[in-house]
Amino acid sequence: MKYKADKIHTGQYAVCTGSKYFLNTVTDSKEEAEKWAMVKSMRWHRDQIDKIVLQAEKSGHFGHDCIDDYLA
Numbered sequence: 001m002k003y004k005a006d007k008i009h010t011g012q013y014a015v016c017t018g019s020k021y022f023l024n025t026v027t028d029s030k031e032e033a034e035k036w037a038m039v040k041s042m043r044w045h046r047d048q049i050d051k052i053v054l055q056a057e058k059s060g061h062f063g064h065d066c067i068d069d070y071l072a
Contacts, residue, residue: 001041005033015040 006016013033014021025036053067062070 001037002044003037003040005030005037 003015003017005013006021007030008014008016008021008026010026012026012028013030014023014027015025015033015037016022022040025033025040027033027036049071056062056067
């Protein structure tokens, strides 16, 4: 996953990337932080797919094929 849940200096949990964390994800619940780490990771990966799909469409390599068919 792109992001992970980790305990921060306050003893609470947050979604982290390296030594940094997202302030709006700070919680007392490890499970809640893990949930939000998954959500943020999914969103990040979806954004990356969207960027690649746009690049693929512009390339012309796929002609009239539906690019989503390649993602199934």
